[in-house]
Amino acid sequence: MKKIIVIAKKEFLDIMRDRRTMIRMILIPLLVFPLIMNIVTRVQSSQAEKQAEKELTVGYILNGQSKTSIERMSRMPNYKFVEFKDTTELMSSIVADKTDIGLYYTHTFQADFDSGYQANYVTYYRGADMEDYDRFSTLLDKEDSVLVDNRMKSVGEEYGFIEPTSVREVNLSSLSEIIGKYAGGILPYIFMAFLFMGCMLPAIDLFAGEKERGTLETLLTSPVNRAQILIGKMIVVTSIGLMSATIALIGLFVSLNMLDAGSDLMSAINQILSPKLILTLYLLLVPLAFFFAGVMIPISVYSRSYKEAQSILTPLNIVMVLPAMAGFFPGVELDYTTAFIPIVNVVLATKAIIAGNADMVLIAITFISLILLAALSILIAMRQFGKESMVLR
Amino acid sequence: MIKVEGLFKEFKLSKKQKQENGTTDDVYRAVNDVSFECKPGSIFSLLGPNGAGKTTTLRMISTMIQPTRGSIEICGIDVVKNPNEARKKIGFLTGSTGLYERLTPDEILKYFADLNDVPKADFEKRKEYYYSLLDMHHFRSKKIGQLSTGMKQKVSITRTMIHDPEVVVFDEPTSGLDVITAENIIKLIKNCKEQNKTVIFSSHIMTEVDLLCDDLAIITKGKLVYKDSMANFRGQMKADTLTGEFIRIVNEA
Known part of the structure; x- marks a missing residue:
């Protein structure tokens, strides 16, 4: 045990001084969510502001009808109403992006309205600029309400008629329940993706890297057996992976808090991130981290160089993280089948805990199956590391 | 003391390796029935051309790989049965030994001292001895990545000796080093002899062998083709130079 600690301590020190690993394992996970959220919200709000401030040019053809509606609508800020003589001219102007929306009154519009029939107009717009049309639709709906109200009053009725x-509508679901159902898969997904990436670089550096730098031979002639070397290094690989995932979650939590401090969403998230959830999440993720390390280490041991290991492990990222997306689908839940599928079971178990409907038997199955899987992968890693053809390849 | 008896090492060949080597054999015999003894206080040199089996033999002695057949004893310890005990007695250094670039000499030495269960007082005393012997004090806290090749080699030497091994294995220790840096290795090998350690080193540089060794063995194609003292080698020479004699023996094998 003492030798394992000596190895793990040295590897920690070594890896913590590697700027490349530190940037990818600590700095990026910490900053990625605050940065993304900041940029997205800034872009979104500036786009929304720009959109609201933009003056919409609405071309209209009255066709001899009353101008009252147009006059009423043109009182709204950031609208410019321009009269056109014929539809061809109006449509060309819209296509040329000189006019944003076109409004054409049929020649019987006023007569139909006055007679109690349905009065018609045609709107012209570019589907590519839907946000302009949506904005104008809101204005047109308001104008329609005025027309309906006027008509109801003319026959002595109220709008309610x-x-x-x-x-x-009264929603009785708690916010955390809704988040659990629809967004509960995101939390374990993020955790798992960063866990995998967090394990990857140290797994490469500590085995293929050591082989490439010519330091492994010396270590193998020291009075420590290979199992001790492997376990010592594996502890570092899994710890860095868990650290990276934890930092990513802290980054996510901080950025959500900055975005929406004191809101209902934040209090729901605070409720979701209960000590019970965090404890269960780690309980499931520790064996998963060992499983990841157990898969990566034999590949790293087999590889002659850092680059070779990286080229094999990077595509594996997709294979490992793809099943984690199972949590994104509302219908997929933890049951006696999914509880045995690694990665999928962790995501679904976490989702069930967040939603508050976790079955403890299924959680136990998930945990035990992960422990067995981790043990198996450690055994395989040990076997590979024990092969001189692999280590001294 | 190193005692090697009837040592064999075979490597399984893959289909691709068989094609590349133009052979139908399933295995490649890298070491073929090798036996020799290295005594304390003397320097034993294992000579041979590239691919002769020198590194494989030394790797088996230093427990990195296991023999297919035969036995190796280090100070009376069977290296196959008790590798961890044997490792405590061995110091291993090659010309291509790497060091942890992000650590300092102090940290590397502490790491290997801890792996070898060196008591703290012995560690400090030994470290200071080699720091003074090799003039290393001024770069003890610098990261290895910032050191010159010569400085790194000095760290490697101290790392090899930090647990005061009884047996020191040098695998082509001066290969790729300039003469000034190689001089430190020569100094170390002589120092080991003075301290009554058992030294085995592989080389193909005859001047080095001439300067240092007491006994030598020549290995080619995995087999020992010569084994005697350096004095007898010189006395029985048929060629004009040591290098010429070495080439003659290898070619006649």
């Missing part, structure tokens, strides 16, 4: 029902 034509809208006989009104619904008040």
Whole structure:
């Protein structure tokens, strides 16, 4: 045990001084979410502001109808109404992006309205600029409400006569339940993706890297057996992986807090991130980290160089992290089948805990199956590391 | 003391390796029935051309790989049965030995001292001895990545000796080094002899062998083709030079 600690201590010191590993394992996970969220919200809000400030040019053809509606709508800020003589001219102007929206009144519009029939107009727009059309639709809906109200008053009725029902929706699901159901898969996914990436660089550096630098031979002639070397290094690989995933979650939590401090969403997230959830998550992720390390280490041991190991392990990233997406689908849940599928089971178990409907038997199956899998992968790694044809390849 | 008896090492060949080597044999015999003894206080040199089996033999002695057949004893310890005990007695150095670039000499030496269970007081005393012997004090806290090749070699030497091994194995220790750096190795080998350690080193540089060794063995194609004292080698020479004699023996084998 003492030798394992000596090896692990040295490897920690060594890897912590590797700028490349530190940037990818600590700095990126810490900053990625605050940066992404910051950029996304800035871009979104500036886009929304720009959109609201943009003056929409609405071309209209009155066709001899009353101008009252146009006059009412043109009082709204950031709208410019321009009259056109014919539809060809109006459509060309819209296609040329000189006019944003076109509004064409049929020649019977006023007569139909006054007679109690449905009055029609045609709108022209570019589907590529839907945000302009959506903005104008809201204005047009308001104008329609005014017209409906006017008509109801003319026959001595209230607006409620034509809208006989009104619904008040009361949602009895808690926010954490909703988040658990629809976004509960994201948390373990992020954790797992960073766990995998976090394990990868040290796994490469500590085996293929050591082989490439010519330091492995010396270590093999020291009075430590290969199992001790492997375990010592494996502890470092899994710890860095878990550290990287934890830092990513802290980064995510901090950025959400900065974004929405004191909101309902944040209090729900605070509720979700209960000590019970965090404990269960780590309980499942520790054996998973050993499993990841157990898969990566034999590849790293086999590889002649850092580059060779990296070229084999990088595509494996997709194979490992893809099943973690199972949590994104609302229908897929933890059951007696999925509890045995590694990675998928961790995601679904976490999701179930977040949603508050976790079955402890299934969680236990997940945990035990992960422990067995981790043990198996450690055994395989040990066998590979014990082969002189692999180590001195 | 190193005692090697009837040593064989065979490597399984893959299909690709068989094709490349133009052979149908399933195995490649890198070491073929090798026996010799190295005594304390003397320097034994294992000579041979590239690919002769020198490194494989030394790797088996230093427990890195296991023999297919035969036995190796280090100070009376069977290296196959008890590799960890044997390793405590061995110091191993090659010309291509790497060091941890992100650590300092102090940290590397502490690491290997801890792996070898060296008591703290012995570690400090030995470290200071080699720091003074090899003039290393001024770079003891610098990271290895910032050191010159010569400085790194000095760290490697101290690392090899930090647990005061009874047996020191040098595998082409001066290969790729300039003469000034190689001089430190020569100094170390002589120092080991003075301390009554058992030294085995492989080389193909006859001047080095002439300067240092007491006994020598020549290996080619995995087999020992000559084994005697350096004095007898000189006395029985048929060629004009040591190098010429070495080439003659290898060619006649």
